[in-house]
Amino acid sequence: MTIQFNDETFREDYSFRNSQRAIDRFPFPFDKDSYMYAVNMEQHRGGPADSVYEKRFDVDEHYVSEMRDRAMVLADDPLRCQSLPHMTLAGWDLLELIMVSKSEDYPDLFELHRDGDEWHWVNKPMGIDDTFTFMDETTLPYGPMEYITRQTQGDFCVLDQRDDNLWMDAGMVTTQADWSLDFDIGMNFFEWHAPVPLAHEKGIFVRALKFLLNIQQGAPARRLNWTMTVNPLLDTSPENYHKWGIQKTTLTPENIGAKQHLRVELQTFFRLPRSNALVFPIRCYLIAFQDIVSVPKWGRRLHRVIRDLPEELATYKGFIDNRPMMLDFLSAYDDGLPTSNGVWPEKDSEPPLKT
Amino acid sequence: MSGAEKIAVRVTEVTPLNELVTRFRFEPVAGGLLPTFSGGAHTVVEMADGDITRLNPYSLMSDPFDQSAYTISVRRDDAGRGGSLFMHEKVKVGDEMVISNPVNLFSLDLRAKKHLMIAGGIGITPFLAQIKQLDRAHGNWELHYSCRSEALGSYVDYLTSTHPNDVNVYYDDQDQAIDLETLLDGQPLGTHIYVCGPKGMINWVRGKAEALGWPREAVHYEEFLAPQPGKPFEVKLAVSNKVVQVGEHESLLEAIERAGVDAPYLCRGGACGMCETRVIDYAGNFIHRDHWLEDDEHASGEKIMPCVSRFEGKTLVLDR
Numbered sequence: 083m084t085i086q087f088n089d090e091t092f093r094e095d096y097s098f099r100n101s102q103r104a105i106d107r108f109p110f111p112f113d114k115d116s117y118m119y120a121v122n123m124e125q126h127r128g129g130p131a132d133s134v135y136e137k138r139f140d141v142d143e144h145y146v147s148e149m150r151d152r153a154m155v156l157a158d159d160p161l162r163c164q165s166l167p168h169m170t171l172a173g174w175d176l177l178e179l180i181m182v183s184k185s186e187d188y189p190d191l192f193e194l195h196r197d198g199d200e201w202h203w204v205n206k207p208m209g210i211d212d213t214f215t216f217m218d219e220t221t222l223p224y225g226p227m228e229y230i231t232r233q234t235q236g237d238f239c240v241l242d243q244r245d246d247n248l249w250m251d252a253g254m255v256t257t258q259a260d261w262s263l264d265f266d267i268g269m270n271f272f273e274w275h276a277p278v279p280l281a282h283e284k285g286i287f288v289r290a291l292k293f294l295l296n297i298q299q300g301a302p303a304r305r306l307n308w309t310m311t312v313n314p315l316l317d318t319s320p321e322n323y324h325k326w327g328i329q330k331t332t333l334t335p336e337n338i339g340a341k342q343h344l345r346v347e348l349q350t351f352f353r354l355p356r357s358n359a360l361v362f363p364i365r366c367y368l369i370a371f372q373d374i375v376s377v378p379k380w381g382r383r384l385h386r387v388i389r390d391l392p393e394e395l396a397t398y399k400g401f402i403d404n405r406p407m408m409l410d411f412l413s414a415y416d417d418g419l420p421t422s423n424g425v426w427p428e429k430d431s432e433p434p435l436k437t
Numbered sequence: 438m439s440g441a442e443k444i445a446v447r448v449t450e451v452t453p454l455n456e457l458v459t460r461f462r463f464e465p466v467a468g469g470l471l472p473t474f475s476g477g478a479h480t481v482v483e484m485a486d487g488d489i490t491r492l493n494p495y496s497l498m499s500d501p502f503d504q505s506a507y508t509i510s511v512r513r514d515d516a517g518r519g520g521s522l523f524m525h526e527k528v529k530v531g532d533e534m535v536i537s538n539p540v541n542l543f544s545l546d547l548r549a550k551k552h553l554m555i556a557g558g559i560g561i562t563p564f565l566a567q568i569k570q571l572d573r574a575h576g577n578w579e580l581h582y583s584c585r586s587e588a589l590g591s592y593v594d595y596l597t598s599t600h601p602n603d604v605n606v607y608y609d610d611q612d613q614a615i616d617l618e619t620l621l622d623g624q625p626l627g628t629h630i631y632v633c634g635p636k637g638m639i640n641w642v643r644g645k646a647e648a649l650g651w652p653r654e655a656v657h658y659e660e661f662l663a664p665q666p667g668k669p670f671e672v673k674l675a676v677s678n679k680v681v682q683v684g685e686h687e688s689l690l691e692a693i694e695r696a697g698v699d700a701p702y703l704c705r706g707g708a709c710g711m712c713e714t715r716v717i718d719y720a721g722n723f724i725h726r727d728h729w730l731e732d733d734e735h736a737s738g739e740k741i742m743p744c745v746s747r748f749e750g751k752t753l754v755l756d757r
Contacts, residue, residue: 300442300472358477
């Protein structure tokens with residue numbers, strides 16, 4: 083299917099919109115009517131046709147505009163992209179992984195022609211046509227990780243693996259849910275997860291680390307995470323909290339359907355072959371409450387999940403103050419009917435909202 | 438993980454190096470390119486040996502950037518369960534085999550200012566790949582390689598002719614030994630030590646480095662444990678509701694797989710932790726051989742690593 087790329091913004095006038103197709107393929111994260119942390123990993127090797135899980139690196143209608151927003155963030159704050167000196171090899175690994183994946187998965191949008199170490203890369207949506215020498219940094223305008231992640235949706239953490247731990251030693255992080263690469267750079271897995279409530283007590287991180295250390299070449303994995311964002315902001319960073327935090331107070335019963343967004347992260351994990359590092363892409367998908375409730379099953383379920391979420395999690399995810407207003411809005415879309423298991427919208431089999 | 442992708446390869450060269458060691462070259466059956474890998478990685482080779490499928494890990498020794506073929510070197514172990522004997526006696530040029538994607542449990546620490554490599558015998562193989570990786574990146578390394586004799590010194594000629602200033606060889610039968618204390622004492626700050634060889638050598642290097650105050654994370658080692666033969670025993674698999682006999686020359690993991698039960702694994706050498714299995718009930722003694730579980734876990738009777746560990750006794754029930 084040919085993708086029509088939107089011309090939209092994630093700041094100031096917030097012209098970001100999801101088309102009907104984008105709503106239909108939205109990665110709704112709740113497979114039942116309640117939520118608690120789980121490692122919830124599965125293999126990342128394809129998925130239903132046209133779902134966000136189908137390709138290794140999903141490209142959607144927001145691609146070109148998201149890349150424009152990333153360039154603006156980097157112009158204001160270059161420290162959103164960092165790579166410690168020993169991570170350059172992992173950067174080349176990542177560049178190869180993305181170029182090979184995208185040119186195979188979207189041949190009408192991306193082309194990669196390789197003649198030994200002489201590579202020719204064509205990115206049609208962004209109008210890029212470059213030749214360079216693989217493993218020779220002087221032939222690219224940026225380092226290899228920065229070059230390719232300026233052309234790929236989602237944040238990227240490139241984790242060094244050593245001493246039975248993972249280390250946040252490189253990354254491109256401009257669309258994050260309130261965490262900072264500049265703060266976390268060089269930290270290990272337990273250090274950068276220290277602020278998360280409840281999960282440590284449940285032993286989640288020990289098990290998750292063990293799983294991640296064993297991710298093999300050719301066997302990538304994925305999971306979903308989620309939070310809430312007022313206005314379709316990609317850059318909800320601690321560095322810019324003074325700009326976006328205040329916007330949480332602008333919600334009203336009249337504007338909440340359009341302004342309040344569910345923010346879902348599709349997190350994937352790939353072993354990088356030459357460096358033995360692990361890359362952790364975190365792809366952000368945003369959807370307005372009014373678009374979620376257009377799917378009856380999702381409307382019913384979101385109300386129940388938000389209503390029953392433990393207070394610590396609502397606080398950590400930053401929406402405890404707005405929860406009553408969210409519930410007022412969402413309760414109108416919960417008629418108490420049962421929901422089917424699984425995340426899919428089931429628009430044909432799920433009953434319409436009883437009014 | 439048992440769900441990971443496998444690679445079908447054809448044996449394109451079988452090269453005896455000396456009395457004990459033979460090199461095998463694998464090329465992809467489907468044509469095309471093999472995945473690149475990182476120096477220190479191994480592959481798990483599947484051997485269809487009669488009724489038994491053996492899966493043994495071998496370090497990849499070829500250039501990690503060469504995607505046309507992988508090579509491994511196998512040392513014949515006459516007292517072992519037969520995996521190396523199978524490779525030496527049964528595998529011929531033209532045979533098709535199945536191998537795993539590369540897995541690295543002995544990775545270079547790329548922060549190191551210098552890589553100090555200490556090899557014993559067949560433990561040389563991961564270093565051959567690491568040296569190729571480091572040479573490409575103009576890395577700083579030095580190898581100290583101990584062999585039984587000149588006749589058994591696999592790849593000594595290659596190493597000393599290509600890297601005369603970085604390779605130091607020691608022959609046991611000429612009473613040559615690494616002067617470890619002096620070697621470690623003279624290293625620049627930021628040096629990392631890598632040791633691969635027999636258990637005694639690994640313990641010697643780790644012990645000396647610790648005594649000299651080296652940071653634990655600057656000392657890397659790899660020892661693959663081959664599963665050892667042992668007395669047959671019976672295991673009950675509670676989840677799949679099966680009773681399986683583990684043969685003398687079969688590992689517990691191999692017996693579980695033979696019963697058609699899908700069990701996770703990665704290294705099959707007691708190192709990675711992937712096959713850790715919960716013990717539900719037992720009456721008898723465990724023969725723990727892994728170096729994944731802690732001593733208190735070994736003593737608890739609650740966990741076993743079925744790739745290398747065994748059991749002697751009446752009842753063993755596993756959560757599998």
